Amino acid sequence: MAAILTTVGFDADDTLWHNERFFHLTQQRFADLLADHADKDHLMDRLLAAERKNIGHYGYGIKGFVLSMIETAIEVTESRVPASVIRQLIEAGQDMLAHPIELLPHAREAVEAVADTHRVVLITKGDLLDQERKLAQSGLGDLFDAVEIVSEKSAPVYTQIFARHGSGIEQAMMVGNSMRSDVVPLVNAGGWGVYVPHGLEWEIEKADPPSNSDRFHELGDLGDLADLVASLR
Incomplete structure (x- = not known):
């Protein structure tokens, strides 16, 4: 049989x-960087909406997550997000990609x-x-x-x-x-x-x-x- x-x-x-805990840590870093522009709950809602929308473009994973954070940062600051914040978001993604x-x-x-x-x-x-x-x-x-x-x-x-x-x-x-x-x-x-x-x-x-x-x-x-x-x- x-x-x-x-x-x-x-x-x-x-x-x-x-894996997911590193995304949560980076989301907290994201919220801290954008604290002057949006409260955390609103920011997380905007980020989640961007991730849902972007899956079809970028797929799943850290790179798409970073691009969604950058997009959300641009939107909530009405395109006034400092380049230094964008740099820190990219570095956060690089840290995630290098994490043991x-x-x-x-x-x-x-x-x-x-x-x-x-x-x-x-x-x-x-x-x-x-x-x-x-x-x-x-x-x-x-x-x-x-x-x-x-x-x-x-x-x-x-x-x-x-x-x-x-x-x-x-x-x-x-x-x-x-x-x-x-x-x-x-x-x-x-x-x-x-x-x-x-x-x-x-x-x-x-x-x-x-x-x-x-x-x-x-x-x-x-x-x-x-x-x-x-x-x-």
Whole structure:
């Protein structure tokens, strides 16, 4: 009898290593720099609106985030933002791009345990160079049978990936911290979606959980993943 589950996909940012907290720290720096022009809540609302609008232009990642901060700074100051502030925003982005990787608890053990019995694929979205850098620094690269860096995560994208690197979406699982990108598309396409909340969540990645599906699971952390995967063999 064929295995029920053959392939497990892992998200990268805030699933295997910290990421969102650096965005939060930079947003605070952004708010401090623009404090004379807008209160923090209004500024964050304007920044989020710019990020939503710009995803189609710049994609996901730090570079698009920095451009959205610069655009927001220009708008809230009515084009009077000092060049020194623009420079500091660029430097903040450069600091983010150079920040060392810190693995989340149980990340290595979880990938190693699953890789012993299943094909494992890293599936992440964002800037190609930055994602490649983080994977290289993480020390996890050799554990994966394949790596996919995509511009968007959707049911058709996952279907293609798991057809290419696995035995099809119905025998695939995706593990991640984003309900919108990692869980809902997989469940909608017929696979398993495993939600591992990180604690910090980007507003754009929020979505209602597919709670009525028996292929949806939520774990407290990656330490429980091996047992879940074993139960589906």
